[in-house]
Amino acid sequence: MRYGEIINRNLERGHFLTKQGELIMSMLSVNNIEVVYNHVILALHGVTLDVEQGKIVSLLGANGAGKSTTLKACSNILPAERGEITKGSVHFDGQNNEGMQPTELVKNGCIQVLEGRLVFRNLTVEENLLSGSFIRENRAQAREDLDKIYTYLPRLAHVKDSIAGYTSGGEQQMLAMGRALMSRPTLMLLDEPSMGLSPQIVEEIFQIVETLNKEGMTFLIAEQNATVALRYADSAYVIENGRVVMKGNAKELLARDDVKEAYLGLGEEGRVNFRDVKYYHRRKPSFS
Amino acid sequence: MWYREAGQFVTNYYQDRRIFPLRFDRWFVAIGLILLVALPTLYGSEYWLSAHMIPLCAVGLATLGLNLLTGYTGQLSLGTAGFMCIGAFGTFNLILRLPDWLINWPTAMLISGIFAGLVGIVFGLPAIRIRGFYLLVSTLCAQYFVWWFFNQYKYFLDYTPSGVVALPEKYYDYFGLSELMGWDMQSYNNRWFIAILFVIGLTYFAKNLIRSSTGRNFMAVRDMDIAASTIGISVPKTKLLAFFVSCYYCGIAGALYSFAYIGNVDLMIYEVDRSFTIMFMMIIGGLGSITGSFLGAIFVYEFPIAFTVLGDYVFAGAGGHAGGGFDSAAVENVSNMAYGIFIIALLIREPGGFGALWGNYKQKLRTWPFPH
Amino acid sequence: MEFDWVYFIEVILGGLMSGVMYSLVAIGFVLVYKSSSIFNFSQGTMLLVASLTFVRMTEGGVNFWLAMVLAMGIMVIMGILTERWVIRPLANQDLLSLFMATVGLATFHEGMAQYVWDADVHGLQLSKFFDLDILRPDPIMIVDHVAWLDILLPRFDIFVSIVAGSMIIALAIFFQKSRTGVSLRAVSDNHMAALAVGIPLSRVWAIVWSVTGVIALISGLLWAERVSVSFTLIEAVMKALPVILIGGLTSIPGAIIGGLVIGVGEKVGEIYFADALGGQGIELWFAYFMALMFLVFRPQGMFGEKIIERV
Numbered sequence: 001m002r003y004g005e006i007i008n009r010n011l012e013r014g015h016f017l018t019k020q021g022e023l024i025m026s027m028l029s030v031n032n033i034e035v036v037y038n039h040v041i042l043a044l045h046g047v048t049l050d051v052e053q054g055k056i057v058s059l060l061g062a063n064g065a066g067k068s069t070t071l072k073a074c075s076n077i078l079p080a081e082r083g084e085i086t087k088g089s090v091h092f093d094g095q096n097n098e099g100m101q102p103t104e105l106v107k108n109g110c111i112q113v114l115e116g117r118l119v120f121r122n123l124t125v126e127e128n129l130l131s132g133s134f135i136r137e138n139r140a141q142a143r144e145d146l147d148k149i150y151t152y153l154p155r156l157a158h159v160k161d162s163i164a165g166y167t168s169g170g171e172q173q174m175l176a177m178g179r180a181l182m183s184r185p186t187l188m189l190l191d192e193p194s195m196g197l198s199p200q201i202v203e204e205i206f207q208i209v210e211t212l213n214k215e216g217m218t219f220l221i222a223e224q225n226a227t228v229a230l231r232y233a234d235s236a237y238v239i240e241n242g243r244v245v246m247k248g249n250a251k252e253l254l255a256r257d258d259v260k261e262a263y264l265g266l267g268e269e270g271r272v273n274f275r276d277v278k279y280y281h282r283r284k285p286s287f288s
Numbered sequence: 289m290w291y292r293e294a295g296q297f298v299t300n301y302y303q304d305r306r307i308f309p310l311r312f313d314r315w316f317v318a319i320g321l322i323l324l325v326a327l328p329t330l331y332g333s334e335y336w337l338s339a340h341m342i343p344l345c346a347v348g349l350a351t352l353g354l355n356l357l358t359g360y361t362g363q364l365s366l367g368t369a370g371f372m373c374i375g376a377f378g379t380f381n382l383i384l385r386l387p388d389w390l391i392n393w394p395t396a397m398l399i400s401g402i403f404a405g406l407v408g409i410v411f412g413l414p415a416i417r418i419r420g421f422y423l424l425v426s427t428l429c430a431q432y433f434v435w436w437f438f439n440q441y442k443y444f445l446d447y448t449p450s451g452v453v454a455l456p457e458k459y460y461d462y463f464g465l466s467e468l469m470g471w472d473m474q475s476y477n478n479r480w481f482i483a484i485l486f487v488i489g490l491t492y493f494a495k496n497l498i499r500s501s502t503g504r505n506f507m508a509v510r511d512m513d514i515a516a517s518t519i520g521i522s523v524p525k526t527k528l529l530a531f532f533v534s535c536y537y538c539g540i541a542g543a544l545y546s547f548a549y550i551g552n553v554d555l556m557i558y559e560v561d562r563s564f565t566i567m568f569m570m571i572i573g574g575l576g577s578i579t580g581s582f583l584g585a586i587f588v589y590e591f592p593i594a595f596t597v598l599g600d601y602v603f604a605g606a607g608g609h610a611g612g613g614f615d616s617a618a619v620e621n622v623s624n625m626a627y628g629i630f631i632i633a634l635l636i637r638e639p640g641g642f643g644a645l646w647g648n649y650k651q652k653l654r655t656w657p658f659p660h
Numbered sequence: 661m662e663f664d665w666v667y668f669i670e671v672i673l674g675g676l677m678s679g680v681m682y683s684l685v686a687i688g689f690v691l692v693y694k695s696s697s698i699f700n701f702s703q704g705t706m707l708l709v710a711s712l713t714f715v716r717m718t719e720g721g722v723n724f725w726l727a728m729v730l731a732m733g734i735m736v737i738m739g740i741l742t743e744r745w746v747i748r749p750l751a752n753q754d755l756l757s758l759f760m761a762t763v764g765l766a767t768f769h770e771g772m773a774q775y776v777w778d779a780d781v782h783g784l785q786l787s788k789f790f791d792l793d794i795l796r797p798d799p800i801m802i803v804d805h806v807a808w809l810d811i812l813l814p815r816f817d818i819f820v821s822i823v824a825g826s827m828i829i830a831l832a833i834f835f836q837k838s839r840t841g842v843s844l845r846a847v848s849d850n851h852m853a854a855l856a857v858g859i860p861l862s863r864v865w866a867i868v869w870s871v872t873g874v875i876a877l878i879s880g881l882l883w884a885e886r887v888s889v890s891f892t893l894i895e896a897v898m899k900a901l902p903v904i905l906i907g908g909l910t911s912i913p914g915a916i917i918g919g920l921v922i923g924v925g926e927k928v929g930e931i932y933f934a935d936a937l938g939g940q941g942i943e944l945w946f947a948y949f950m951a952l953m954f955l956v957f958r959p960q961g962m963f964g965e966k967i968i969e970r971v
Contacts, residue, residue, distance in 0.1 A: 429948035627764070631761065
């Protein structure tokens with residue numbers, strides 16, 4: 001396929017962002033999707049976001065806002081929870097995801113690390129990691145990758161023969177990420193990696209994310225812990241009640257008063273209780 | 289826009305705790321129940337009562353019992369028919385052996401439920417250690433054991449040589465009404481009256497049980513028993529209580545099945561097949577749903593009948609079912625195939641069964657005419 | 661009266677052999693459960709469908725090997741279709757619903773098998789097809805005149821044991837070593853995670869159900885030799901339940917050992933305890949009772965995977 005064709009095809013689908021006059025390739029673009037569960041529960045009311053290649057994008061929001069749903073819509077595993085995308089589309093790497101099986105998406109390089117880790121509890125740590133590589137044809141290469149993973153995640157090397165269900169939360173999170181890495185992805189979707197982990201381990205995990213990002217991996221991270229997420233991300237979106245209500249550069253968002261009050265509990269007079277928040281965004285989305 | 293809470297206010301906690309918060313529901317249910325009790329008792333035709341309405345009471349109640357155990361407390365059970373059997377035999381023996389002034393049919397049923405409940409506790413003891421599918425062993429053991437027990441010790445059937453006891457009229461009498469009023473107490477109308485009263489009463493009790501802290505304990509044990517024990521719920525006690533209540537319901541249902549529906553006390557009707565049927569009813573109706581229990585029972589019970597009738601109707605031209613256009617074995621096989629397919633299709637569409645469909649429907653009604 | 665040791669040993673061995681028969685059915689169950697956590701109630705009806713198909717074909721004059729191949733093919737196709745139409749759409753639901761779906765499937769099999777073929781009883785004798793020594797109907801003297809041991813065993817039971825043994829070894833290797841085997845275990849552990857990691861769920865389940873179908877064919881034929889092909893084959897399931905529950909729902913060697921335990925226990929209970937406990941008919945609940953006692957001490961079965969939970 002020639003370069004010109006790619007541009008034309010993607011222009012049609014609104015695949016490219018324009019920033020200050022430049023055309024930038026977005027690796028993942030979510031176009032105004034509406035997601036319904038069980039035919040009756042509307043979870044996302046029209047979410048649009050873009051993830052540029054090589055960046056870390058953070059998806060923030062409270063419990064139940066729709067972060068996990070957005071990620072699952074991207075990796076096409078909604079049907080497994082009786083959900084479906086009723087409007088809009090998701091494009092990964094230039095291709096429309098519609099109708100693709102999760103297996104194919106993983107082969108193309110998009111993989112999700114689910115909320116709550118979900119390691120294979122009855123298998124050993126090493127078997128878990130290997131299971132991530134079954135999607136690839138070259139088995140010898142997979143074995144090499146295993147050693148590479150152990151260098152990124154040294155904690156796993158210590159426990160590689162233990163039963164995964166008995167390892168600690170932090171180790172399980174690393175295991176889940178390592179398992180995802182075994183499929184040689186280009187885009188990783190992390191769903192609440194900090195959930196249930198101590199602050200130190202959370203820092204460790206995000207350091208690993210940073211390291212991988214420096215080597216070219218793109219990340220979309222859904223997080224409740226806005227402090228940590230905004231520190232490591234390049235740009236961020238804030239979701240509330242199934243809509244994107246804020247977006248922008250992470251550093252800018254971190255400096256905004258309303259974000260600080262609503263999500264970080266930092267008001268002008270010191271710590272703010274959620275009951276006293278002045279800048280709470282209601283249903284009006286601030287799209288531009 | 290008529291099915292809404294808007295404009296309906298409560299002024300005390302009693303009103304706040306009502307089972308039916310909407311005025312429309314309250315009226316509907318009240319009138320419905322009165323009609324349900326009165327009309328068939330006074331005017332019911334024998335066919336409809338005996339072939340449809342009374343058996344549905346019995347199996348619906350059994351399904352509710354099983355749902356309390358499996359749907360609400362998460363303990364799998366395939367021993368339902370065994371517990372029903374205890375209820376039936378218990379009722380029979382109580383009326384047989386105790387003097388008339390002391391016991392009558394409804395009282396005997398209430399007491400025989402306790403027997404069933406106690407046996408349920410015994411076979412529920414393993415549930416303290418065993419979880420998941422493995423628990424089926426205990427209730428299946430109960431099922432086979434109860435069956436063998438009553439088969440072995442003929443005393444409980446009063447040594448009837450045929451193994452089947454046909455219940456005479458005086459067993460159905462209570463308060464001496466047979467003599468006093470000259471009514472035929474064995475008639476289906478009377479049987480319906482007792483059956484529906486028991487069903488309504490027990491369902492009301494079950495509904496309130498579920499809404500109480502006991503019910504919440506059941507559900508906590510179902511969802512995460514380890515977490516439940518850490519917040520102070522006694523998991524063994526809760527499980528055993530669930531077994532007791534569930535088997536109580538199944539016992540009464542069994543007594544209704546024998547007395548109100550069939551009219552005989554017969555061991556053969558309480559085999560493993562019956563347990564499976566009740567479990568089908570529960571799953572199709574929806575685990576953890578009271579309304580669903582009855583909807584599922586209605587469906588499973590009526591499906592084969594409806595299918596046969598439909599088959600006859602469709603093939604009526606080809607000679608009907610006496611003539612031979614459609615032989616009965618073929619009908620049964622096709623019915624089985626259709627039944628299997630239907631179960632699978634329903635589970636795909638709505639795993640919560642009819643109960644969840646009903647809940648969804650009510651939810652849609654609440655937001656009608658808007659979609660969500 | 662002197663305790664008849666020879667008879668006792670024969671009873672034990674007889675129990676072992678009948679236990680192996682139960683194990684065959686149990687293996688099919690375990691296979692499905694191990695890979696998808698589905699309690700496959702239709703295992704018994706699969707036995708019926710498989711053996712009925714085979715028997716009707718051979719009665720119709722089809723050559724043994726051809727019938728075997730065709731029957732296997734049919735079971736594989738059935739497995740693929742089952743996965744496509746029943747398992748895949750229901751993949752995201754809780755285990756009880758899946759169990760119920762298999763019950764629905766069983767009802768469907770029942771109706772279909774008897775509609776397509778018929779409801780008569782068909783005898784099956786493998787010895788008619790082969791002239792193998794092992795298949796001769798007369799029993800073999802296992803130990804002849806050694807001290808006071810004179811043990812007689814039916815040849816067929818030995819044959820069954822060999823078949824079962826080879827099946828187990830093959831399956832055990834498959835699960836532990838091969839990629840597909842580990843995928844199967846991963847899928848059964850948490851199919852949502854397996855889906856997210858890219859494991860092709862549909863393909864994995866299609867394989868499982870096809871293999872189970874073939875196992876059902878083999879065990880169906882062996883059972884049929886004993887009890888003929890008829891509706892009662894389905895009741896093999898009820899006997900196999902305590903077997904898998906003792907052995908552990910996820911363990912194939914457990915299925916074997918569980919089968920042996922139940923087989924021996926049943927026979928011994930029937931012959932030696934029946935009088936004390938009052939009469940015939942105790943085998944059924946005795947088997948379940950044994951399983952119950954066992955599970956109370958080891959709630960996940962002998963070799964079952966421990967249920968790991970984090971709160």
